[in-house]
Amino acid sequence: MTHPHDAQPDPADYHPRGDSRQLSDSSSPTPAELTDCLFFSPEDGRIWLNDQRMLLLHSSSFGALRREIIERLGLEQARGLFTRTGYGCGARDARLIRERWPHADAAAVFRAGTHLHTLEGMAKVQPLHFKFDADSGFYEGEFLWHHSCEADEHLAAYGIGQDPVCWTEIGYAIGFVSGLFGQMVIFREVQCRGMGHDCCRVIGKTAEQWGDVGQDLGYLNASQAVPRPDVALQPGTPPAKAATGSAPPTLIGASAAFNAASQALQRVALTPATVLISGESGVGKEMFARQLHQLSRRRDSPFVALNCAAIPDNLIEAELFGVERGAYTGATHSRPGRFERAQGGTLFLDEITCLSLPGQSKLLRALQEREIERIGGVREIKVDVRVVAATNIDLRQAVADGSFREDLFYRLNVYPIALPPLRERRDDIPLLIDAFLKRFCQDYARTPAGLTMRALKVLLRYPFPGNVRELQNLIERGLIASDDGQPIDLVHLFRNEPMPSDPYEVDGHGSLSTAALRQAASAATAAPALLETLGQQDPGFSIEGLEARLVTEALQHSAGNLAAAARLLGLSRAQFAYRLKKHQRRGQNPSVSSTA
Known part of the structure; x- marks a missing residue:
């Protein structure tokens, strides 16, 4: 779905190239930013990764399911089933990264898959190196997988064997990288704990670079030609705008x-x-x-x-x-x-x-x-x-x-x-938000911006007594109340109603926490007193001036690194760059040399 950044680039114009050796640890999306996308809604039994519903499943239960499928279908058919399952997960995560960080450095976008794969609990992914150039069709990467859940469960059921067993994880890697790269990138497990190695080691190359990939593609049940990422990764996506003329309105939902x-x-x-x-x-x-x-x-x-x-x-x-x-x-x-x-x-x-x-x-x-x-x-x-x-x-x-x-x-x-009421079909809320945003952005001639992560989390847990009509009204109201090109936040959505309760999210230590929203609420409560104090100290005080000062000092503190400065202020890189350019145009911000 749409998120709080500038208009998304056309996937047809997306030609990434990059090298992990030239990648900064501070480049977005960082592990902390990805972790912020994971939150829990225990009251209604849902876990979300951004706008995708997730499951918290016992590893042993996954192992039992895997074992039964192997025994019923045989090794080869079971391997294909789990590879395709992993491929779908990787493709969905690639879509998440592309849409949430559309202007991020290409190498950082590719690296995000390793963080998400780790965050989702299948294995700890350690990139050794990766390099790619979509224009020339070149990709090469090597990774280590530590503590592979799939290898653990296979070892418990069958002991050490002669073939690699991390089928779901291989599918995930293929789905994620192929979705970003725009053509098929095949990963092969050259070492596996299921074969007695200390950890799993995988190598990825394009299908053309490998040469003979018939068996790999057979597990995916796919041809060598891969559709463009915007086609391959968006099955069931609602239409970009509301139907007009004589065409009927399209029903949106997948729950x-x-x-x-x-x-x-x-x-x-x-x-x-x-x-x-x-x-x-x-x-x-x-x-x-x-x-x-x-x-x-x-x-x-x-x-x-x-x-x-x-x-x-x-x-x-x-x-x-x-x-x-x-x-x-x-x-x-x-x-x-x-x-x-x-x-x-x-x-x-x-x-x-x-x-x-x-x-x-x-x-x-x-x-x-x-x-x-x-x-x-x-x-x-x-x-x-x-x-x-x-x-x-x-x-x-x-x-x-x-x-x-x-x-x-x-x-x-x-x-x-x-x-059903909307509270019984929460999986449809992200689809409806996306459709309403696109419709109202077109109706009001506004630049698509999306919702902040905080607003999205609250909407995914909100009871919606007015159902779909209320959600539509909230999105329209939020678009009107927010600045053009800027994300819609809670203050734009809930103007006269009580603010919904805080959702659970994952803090930096991997624990559930509601501190982030409580801090935001505290800041909102303290804001009027703070503004009054600032106004008394400086009669020329203005919000625009304060923002310009914050932007300048954050950029100076981070030695001109936009991504690092953005994190200091709790903004995305694109949001920070927008504010920097705005104040430079107005002459409120001195010219500062900056790096990505």
């Missing part, structure tokens, strides 16, 4: 709850059955209804929506069935109702429980007889309309309470679809 509702929708779409969609306010009932219409055989006919709660009882009949001229005072001309306007298509009735009992009776007759009569009319009008109803309350309870007709309930409840 199990969302997929269950989507599959139910597809199953009923081609039938003429009446559909009842239930779910809390803001879950997207009308969007699902529109998608149902687009998937049906009625897609070329009208889709007409009516919110029953928005129409007074004395007008609902006229809205549904239409009016003949002279039917009542003020009826100066005939007017078709929603049923006639939806002829041949779909009529969506939202908040169906808001219909009065007389209105429910007339709707039931229209559904049963497939004909209507306008108010003041003298003839029956045949209608061919598919009705999709929606409710945010329990209709069975409404029937029991006597506020909803039982016979109408059974007429509507032919094929029910329950839409």
